[in-house]
Amino acid sequence: MTRMPEPLIRTARPDDEGDLNRLDRETWSPLHAVQPPPGPDEPFFRPACGPDAHLVAEHEGRLVGYVRLGHPTELKCNTHVLQIRGLAVAEEARGKGAGRTLVRAAVAEARRRGARRLTLRVLGHNTAARALYASEGFVVEGVQPEEFFLDGRYVDDVFMGLRLV
Template identity: 75%
Template sequence: MPEPSIRVARPADEGELALLDRETWSVLHAVTPPPQPPYDSFFSERSGPRDHLVAEHAGRVVGYVRLGFPTELPSNAHVQQIRGLAVAEAARGAGVGRALVRAAVREARERGARRITLRVLGHNSAARALYASEGFVVEGVQPEEFCLDGTYVDDVLMGRSLR
């Protein structure tokens, strides 16, 4: 698969993004229960289309990354946070996740951020390796922060400077 094109999400993407989100749900990265009907809207007041970058290949949405602020505090407004990332099963291993992470870093810089952070579950070694290869470092660990499917899992905070 050639490198996907990355663009800002549009309101019309909501259905495809919601479906991708449901299809990629896993205890490997999700701390919420699996989605069940009736499904919530993908976009929300806190996280609308402009907060999502979409990866497309052959006219289809194959992934997204969600950017936002770690908190609503003005003193924290210089930090952007990756608040979600999903890649369609058929597109995994083709560089889509890496393209989305790089696009998120570029977008955070364009928004004037000095830092970008994320949270990743300790057992998600593939995601942690991807983030580390893109310059993110572990900045903190909350041991056994979540109990998922009967297993206690660490919450790992990673970040990097954008300067």
């Protein structure tokens, strides 16, 4: 596929709620989600995960992806670690560099916030996402075999991390 011009990456704004909710519903798949599909009236932003926790990719005035960053725990001794807690790319932007741009933006944002590590969890059968993360320097740090039962089969939960310092 042809790469699209690099999308504009920016912090989400409260008025992105509707577009992000739509994107979440359109991109939901058991390939990457362990929760049921979001409902049309379910809020995208939540008190612990508002606009400032999201970077969005915008192409030709349309949101084509987002990455959600947060802390893996609420423990004070764990604040030096950030985690990618969600990544979605619209169908028309897949395979064209938007996901890679969002991952790189997440790494840059984690560094900007002073994080020492950036981690994530990815389902074992999501080979495209795993390859993307690996190509950006993330390494497998652990696997929980058959952690989830999704779409009629058991799926591994893979932990990946990137040292930032």
